[in-house]
Amino acid sequence: MHDIKSIRDNPQAFDAALVRRGLQPLSASLLAIDEKRRAAILASEQAQARRNAASKEIGDAKKAKDEARAAKLMAEVAELKTSMPELEAAAKAADEELAKELSAIPNLPLAEVPDGRDEHGNVQRHVFGNRRNYAFTPRPHDDLGGALGYMDFEAAAKLSGARFVVLKKGLARLERAIGQFMLDLHTTEHGYTEVNPPLLVRNEVMFGTGQLPKFEDDQFWALKGELLLTPDERLRTERLGLIPTAEVALTNLVRESILDEKQLPMRLTALTPCFRAEAGAAGRDTRGMIRQHQFTKVELVSIATPETSKDELERMLACAEEVLRRLGLHYRVMTLCTGDMGFSSQKTYDIEVWMPGQGEGGAFREISSCSVCGDFQARRMDARSRGPDGKPRFVHTLNGSGTAVGRALIAVMETYQQEDGSIAVPDVLQPYMGGLKAITRE
Template identity: 85%
Template structure:
């Protein structure tokens, strides 16, 4: 969330950042609300101060046996007691209005982020590897998986509806292997601490990372029932959100805290199911596993100081890239333009893996997104650290996919497919597959 003081100090820069995001100037309306809020707070504080002073003066008047003045002052205090709740309510209402407006405004792009309104404005940063020559027409992952008998969309539809899948046998094991490989890499070589976080979180936690209030309809929600909440009557009927990414749980571990600078950077990782009610534009990527309501992902989160956050973004990108490099997958890294970044991001790199079976001649598909958010999420969570001077400062937060397990699975399937429809298992995954080198029908 944005600092209203910073907007007040430099409204022109704030509006310029919004313009790069494709939004109109908002500083005039925000500052008008802020002025109303500050006036209401001042009026409330002045009334409280006058009440305290008048109460003291009553005692002095009585001591001086000035009953007329004491009566006048008591009448004034009585009137203040009547008007003060109204003044306090006005101040609270204005404050809530300002928070509501600020909480729906996205983060501003860093200066080095390229301009652009959508994905067409993204800029290629670098490329790793090259496209493979198969000598046959590569197939889509869902065609491969269905032929193997290991990928069943019809069974999933009977259970849950569209955009779900049932994986079986070799492909189920391969997906598990990919996730375990990623966790071992990030914890063993990259210094991340593994976390097993809750999958259901409170509204305040969703607010902290920016899912609420703007993206409420994109989430799945669970409501506690009477029987489930019977031992905890105060929680009866409470709404909890299914996490769309482990970023939500991991980042909020720092909420309402003041960390010691020696604890930073805090690097966390988790392998979790993720749930998204909004799975992309209507009619887009409806085939296969590209866009699912439920998917598995290894998430990377860093909590660091403002001075280190830009370097931490480059480090996080490198950690995510190493997953694909060890799998020997061809990919490119894109710097997202200002108009294509996520709500909480200041700068974002997307890693797009090459999937040879996608369309005519293959296509690049996003498999990881690494973002630095500055203090945007920290302000929403009240996450701070105490530096050498002893003063609390807001931390900077970063998040990235390290990587999306489902998309890594289909990238491996399409990249390592063989002419007979079998899937060769990448060398780095074979130890996680009991030494299995090829996934074939019926295995």
Template identity: 90%
Template sequence: MFGARRNYAFAPKPHDDIGAALGMDFESAAKLSGARFVVLRKGLARLERAIGQFMLDLHTTEHGYTEVNPPLLVRNDVMFGTGQLPKFEDDQFWAVRGELLIAPDERLKTERLGLIPTAEVALTNLVRESIVDEKELPMRLTALTPCFRAEAGAAGRDTRGMIRQHQFTKVELVSITTPETSKDEHERMLACAEEVLRRLDLHYRVITLCTGDMGFSSQKTYDIEVWMPGQGDGGAFREISSCSVCGDFQARRMDARYRASDGKPRFVHTLNGSGTAVGRALIAVMETYQQADGSIAVPDVLQPYMGGLKVVAAKS
């Protein structure tokens, strides 16, 4: 656990109440796209962009990740490779013959492309059907992308605000390693994600998931939960990152191997983690740094990305 809960001389508000006067617009988003979408304007739009840029710069300049700008639409076998198919088919958005669909007719499956639910899908599959040299490992990749989820199993959950959206922005971390180094790489990835929240001075905790809560592809998963003082009755911890080691499960589905020093090809190990979810980081910043007049103090580390702006207020 890092940091402590802040004391306020006023009752902390949830982010959607704060955002109403600062450019967070759910009504316009609903007119454009329906429920679970948001339009951000002015200072909030700039603050979200600043958060994403800060994360990406941290991971590429200090943590040794290579930035990638991947496609947002991928093929069926790519979704299968990282484990989204077949189990989570109903949670994906699909593009078929130019139309965005959910759960299209069976006969169209070979013709469709899926909108990525996370950049993990595209980044991990960069090594599919290939044999990389052991000297190239670990391969550390990162991307800042929009992500798309139908959230078919989330009806009625987190209907207020930006907590659970069909479209959201996330910085993803992916590592391709040997079996001997994957456990250490998992701890390193967790530390990289934690550093984001430490630099933002946000209170958080790390939990290890039980088997029943882990993802389909995971061997072991850490969740980072950030404190959001405006959530629920008196605040709540909410997930902002999951860091998982998947062993060779995804590698076998992708046929992704490396050539070891003895010349024999072996399956790589894959890892993925959020570094972190940008929208939820925005929520945490808004609720943690809210001020009595309804403005938001900009964390020190983000001010260079905001042109030196120290406060996001209605007039800004």
């Protein structure tokens, strides 16, 4: 959420940042609504003040036995009493109109974020490792999993439809091992606190991290009532949303609170299922496990001060990278351009892991995004800390995948595949696999 006072103070900078995002300038329309809102609030406050003053004057007039003046003042108070609800309603409506407009505007990019319209404008930051050479043509993960008999998309389709998978035996255990390894690394070496959050959350929680109102159709919802509702009614009805990422639950743990800055940075992590309707990604990555409606992910969230949030982003990126380094996976880090960043982000790094079975010659695929959001989410959640001067101020929030477990499974399968179709288990995962060194068909 944006601060209207900041827009009022520097509309040109706000519009310039929106243009970098590929949007039209909005300050003029926002300030017009703000002016209407301020005028409505002033009229309501003035009416209330005049009513209070007139009520006092009635008492004074009666003490002075000036019945004519008292009668005139009582008539004025009665008129104000009649008109005030309308004035208050106008002020509330204008306030809600401004809030609605502001809530649909994405965060503004930091100055160092490269300009660009889409993923083609992203800038490579660095690369780790090298592509492996194979004496055979590497196969995609779904071919490997199907040949092993441990990855079943047809069975999942019977249960739930497209974009679901059933993992069995060695692959089910390997996915569990990868998640446990990531969680152990972040909690024992990286200083994150493990949390097991709810998977179903309220509307205001989805709003706090930016899923609502713009991305409502990308979420799965559990409605507690009539299904045939208008969009506005759906936003108000009693329902719970399945989390698209643990970021939603973890970040909102500090909503509507004032933290002691001695608690910051607060670093949280969770290993959870995630659910995405993927309405905005229809037709993309339909093969295999690349883009699923349900997947497992280890999430990293930091609550930081404004002075430390940029450094915290670099630290979070390093934590996510360490996962892939220990798994021995080849990857690159990309700085996303202004046109490819997420709604709530000020700056984002994507980690893209090399998957040798993705088409001829393989391909890099995203496995983690690490973002700093500034106070954008904190304003939506009313999450603050008490600063050096003792006054409350909005915290800065960060989130990152540490990493996506399903995509890590794919990367391990394709990277560690053997010519006979078996999957070698990376050394770091073998303790989680009971010492198993390879997954083979039984």
